[in-house]
Amino acid sequence: MRIPVLVLFSAVLALSACQSRWNPANWWDKDTTAAEAVNPLIPDQTEDGQSFFAAKETEEYRGLPIDKVTSVEVHRVTEGRLIMAIGVASVHGTSNVRLMLPKEGGLEGGVLTLNLMGRPPIEPIVGGSDQTREVTTAVVLTAQQMAGVRTIRVKALSNSIDRRIR
Numbered sequence: 001m002r003i004p005v006l007v008l009f010s011a012v013l014a015l016s017a018c019q020s021r022w023n024p025a026n027w028w029d030k031d032t033t034a035a036e037a038v039n040p041l042i043p044d045q046t047e048d049g050q051s052f053f054a055a056k057e058t059e060e061y062r063g064l065p066i067d068k069v070t071s072v073e074v075h076r077v078t079e080g081r082l083i084m085a086i087g088v089a090s091v092h093g094t095s096n097v098r099l100m101l102p103k104e105g106g107l108e109g110g111v112l113t114l115n116l117m118g119r120p121p122i123e124p125i126v127g128g129s130d131q132t133r134e135v136t137t138a139v140v141l142t143a144q145q146m147a148g149v150r151t152i153r154v155k156a157l158s159n160s161i162d163r164r165i166r
Contacts, residue, residue, distance in 0.1 A: 087135050101114060
């Protein structure tokens with residue numbers, strides 16, 4: 001008598017792990033299968049009715065030029081070129097630093113110009129050494145964006161640095 005009870009208990013325990021009609025937990029409830037179940041971790045739509053994975057419209061970037069650029073490096077990567085710039089902001093707390101193309105177009109005579117921009121804090125703290133106000137950013141430009149470019153120029157408020165592409 002012990003062996004049949006043990007086998008029955010093992011079968012019920014094993015079947016309770018599956019998501020089928022053989023699961024004893026589903027015997028007195030309506031039949032739901034794994035294919036019909038909805039994953040609660042991935043919402044179908046957001047509150048505004050758009051898909052959760054749809055690209056959001058971004059607001060216009062409102063950064064100001066960084067005070068000076070101190071270093072520019074250009075590295076070859078699989079996608080194209082990685083341009084990394086280090087600059088010194090005029091105040092502490094500058095965030096969201098970016099390398100941006102000017103609105104009038106950045107490519108002129110084989111020179112691609114990028115502006116070093118950042119958002120200053122609401123309550124800026126002036127002073128301190130250059131090391132405490134240092135900001136770093138990078139951007140990857142594809143081979144198509146780099147077509148015809150021989151030199152990259154990163155402009156700041158008070159200076160600019162040029163790097164030739166090999």
